[in-house]
Amino acid sequence: MQKIIPCLWFDTHAEEAMNRLTATFNNSHITTISRYPDVPLDIPVQNMAGKVLTGIFELDGYQLMCLDGGPAFKFTPAVSFFVNCDTAEEADKIWATFSDGATELMPFQAYPFSEKFGWLSDKYGLSWQVNLGTRPQKITPYLTFVGEQAGKAEEAMQFYTSLFENSGIDHVMRYDGSNADEKEGTIQQALFRLNNQEFRAIDSSLSDHKFGFNEAISFYVECDTQDEVDHFWYKMSAVPEAEQCGWLKDKYGVSWQIVPKILGELMGDPDPEKSRRVMDVMLQMKRFDIEGLKRASLGE
Numbered sequence: 001m002q003k004i005i006p007c008l009w010f011d012t013h014a015e016e017a018m019n020r021l022t023a024t025f026n027n028s029h030i031t032t033i034s035r036y037p038d039v040p041l042d043i044p045v046q047n048m049a050g051k052v053l054t055g056i057f058e059l060d061g062y063q064l065m066c067l068d069g070g071p072a073f074k075f076t077p078a079v080s081f082f083v084n085c086d087t088a089e090e091a092d093k094i095w096a097t098f099s100d101g102a103t104e105l106m107p108f109q110a111y112p113f114s115e116k117f118g119w120l121s122d123k124y125g126l127s128w129q130v131n132l133g134t135r136p137q138k139i140t141p142y143l144t145f146v147g148e149q150a151g152k153a154e155e156a157m158q159f160y161t162s163l164f165e166n167s168g169i170d171h172v173m174r175y176d177g178s179n180a181d182e183k184e185g186t187i188q189q190a191l192f193r194l195n196n197q198e199f200r201a202i203d204s205s206l207s208d209h210k211f212g213f214n215e216a217i218s219f220y221v222e223c224d225t226q227d228e229v230d231h232f233w234y235k236m237s238a239v240p241e242a243e244q245c246g247w248l249k250d251k252y253g254v255s256w257q258i259v260p261k262i263l264g265e266l267m268g269d270p271d272p273e274k275s276r277r278v279m280d281v282m283l284q285m286k287r288f289d290i291e292g293l294k295r296a297s298l299g300e
Helices: 014-024 088-099 153-163 226-236 262-267 272-282 290-298
Strands: 004-010 029-035 052-059 062-068 079-085 103-111 114-121 127-132 139-145 168-174 187-194 197-203 217-223 247-249 255-260
Touching (some): 004 014, 014 029, 014 052, 014 062, 014 088, 088 127, 103 127, 153 187, 153 197, 153 226, 217 226, 226 255, 226 290, 255 262, 262 290, 272 290
Antiparallel strands (some): 004 217, 029 052, 052 062, 079 139, 103 114, 114 127, 168 187, 187 197, 247 255
């Protein structure tokens, strides 16, 4: 099982986006969809009955989540998804599909580092880097450290790899001073692993970046025990006002969801009264308390 799952916050188009993405990639499918109930929840999102509360889907074996959360957060290029394509034909197909309604960030063409590469924000604002090249992991989250976070990519990688098992920094390329816009010695390209999942990182000090990390893309971490929940929560959370419902924001501005595995089981109880009680209690929590969730299920 994938330990860390990117979660995508859409306004109201999560199901449409899942259908589009699973049709674009080979060996892809929607796993589950849970929907907002007809009775409004006690959260500041209106008129969401029937929309996606949680969607889980796979793109060529890589698992993602999504939700419809309203217009509070918008995707930015601070987190993009790097797609490794085995053939030129595959790269052309994916680029052509994503280009419909997209904003191009880097043209799809040859570069010194790749025979074919392009970067765009698709019709939903979600950023993709499409590259001709083979890696064991088809899709890789790509963290771009800009603004106040520029120059902190290496520190962040060291921090993240210290928290997760089976982790490490596998490749680092630094700016050598030839680019006047970037600080010498900071990260030009890096590959790192968290729990054997591949991530990429880069620093960019360009002053015209008008974006940064936000809650539109978070990383969902499934935990087996309360001790594991507490480990990630207390090590990662750095913005108290961002703590809600298992969500936190770390010191680099990246959002995470630290969630016990049992929550899904309790929320999926066939007894609607039990699942509703769990949801009501869950919505009042910041750090998840497994015993509190169990008591809510039992009506205690």
